[in-house]
Amino acid sequence: MFYLIMTLAAGVCAGFAGRRIKAFSHIGKAVSVTVFVMLFFLGMEIGADRQLLENISELGFRALVLALAGVAGSVLLSMVLYRALFRKETENM
Amino acid sequence: MMKGTVLTIAVFVLGCLAGYAGMADMKIFGDTVKDVPMYLLYILMFLVGISVGSNPDLKKIVKSVSPKILLLPAVTVLGTLSFSAAAGILLSGYSLADSMAIGGGMGYYSLSSVLIGQLKEASAGAQAAAELGTVALLTNIFREMFTLAGAPFLARWFGPFAPIASAGATAFDVCLPVIVRYAGCRMLPYAIVSGVLCDISVPFLVSFFCSF
Numbered sequence: 509m510f511y512l513i514m515t516l517a518a519g520v521c522a523g524f525a526g527r528r529i530k531a532f533s534h535i536g537k538a539v540s541v542t543v544f545v546m547l548f549f550l551g552m553e554i555g556a557d558r559q560l561l562e563n564i565s566e567l568g569f570r571a572l573v574l575a576l577a578g579v580a581g582s583v584l585l586s587m588v589l590y591r592a593l594f595r596k597e598t599e600n601m
Numbered sequence: 602m603m604k605g606t607v608l609t610i611a612v613f614v615l616g617c618l619a620g621y622a623g624m625a626d627m628k629i630f631g632d633t634v635k636d637v638p639m640y641l642l643y644i645l646m647f648l649v650g651i652s653v654g655s656n657p658d659l660k661k662i663v664k665s666v667s668p669k670i671l672l673l674p675a676v677t678v679l680g681t682l683s684f685s686a687a688a689g690i691l692l693s694g695y696s697l698a699d700s701m702a703i704g705g706g707m708g709y710y711s712l713s714s715v716l717i718g719q720l721k722e723a724s725a726g727a728q729a730a731a732e733l734g735t736v737a738l739l740t741n742i743f744r745e746m747f748t749l750a751g752a753p754f755l756a757r758w759f760g761p762f763a764p765i766a767s768a769g770a771t772a773f774d775v776c777l778p779v780i781v782r783y784a785g786c787r788m789l790p791y792a793i794v795s796g797v798l799c800d801i802s803v804p805f806l807v808s809f810f811c812s813f
Binding site for chain 1: 608609612613614615616617618619620621622623624637638641642643644645646647648649650651652653654655656657669672673676677678679680681682683684685687688689691692695700703704707711712714715718719720727728731732734735736738739740741743744747748751755759760761762763765766767769804805808
């Protein structure tokens with residue numbers, strides 16, 4: 509965990525130091541490729557796990573509840589924030 | 602749905618099929634292959650760091666941003682985490698930290714799912730980690746789909762910040778078109794600042810909540 513955050517921080521520093529390097533503007537593609545390879549591995553673990561596959565509808569339900577909760581929480585707070593501090597000034601724009 | 606989402610699901614399903622067919626049993630390759638996802642995780646974190654550090658908009662955002670605008674991503678993250686924790690209590694079986702790690706994906710489903718799947722392996726075991734990773738993938742895909750479909754209602758009923766908050770990390774890419782369309786052009790800077798900051802916070806949030 510500590511080493512992971514340090515790796516991330518090292519990346520941020522390297523990225524900032526080399527922000528004029530042209531290749532870095534395509535780094536998003538390298539991230540995508542790495543994520544896809546890891547997703548494939550994650551999928552492989554799940555596919556090999558018969559017990560998990562049997563529970564997939566329950567997992568989907570959990571995901572739906574968590575997704576709705578995340579949306580509801582952020583939307584409600586954003587509404588409070590907008591009404592309290594932003595409504596007047598943005599309506600005149 | 603966007604091309605990226607389709608591609609993500611396709612790769613994931615392909616992996617599932619390979620696993621189902623028995624390819625996950627990689628004993629024939631020896632122990633080195635087993636650790637590949639862990640090495641990939643470090644490579645991924647380094648690459649994500651570079652993309653954050655070299656982001657050409659980073660300076661612009663830091664400079665042009667009034668401190669007030671930062672409140673939007675702050676409440677977006679706060680609202681997501683607190684309600685995810687509450688949902689985690691309702692859904693027995695998940696710890697608060699697990700639910701918050703899933704919510705902390707902020708809609709960035711690809712990164713959050715692989716991070717959780719890998720980070721929880723040491724503490725929760727491979728099976729539970731894969732399950733959490735799958736739920737994180739689905740949760741954050743649902744969040745994106747819900748925002749894309751619900752943006753007009755969110756904007757009308759809960760104000761122009763609502764679709765930006767709902768989009769989370771996707772406010773500056775996938776969900777930006779619907780935000781601008783239904784919340785108005787004046788929301789563009791808010792959407793970009795909020796989306797970029799949520800996006801940057803994902804690896805920190807997820808690895809933080811996975812450490813419990």
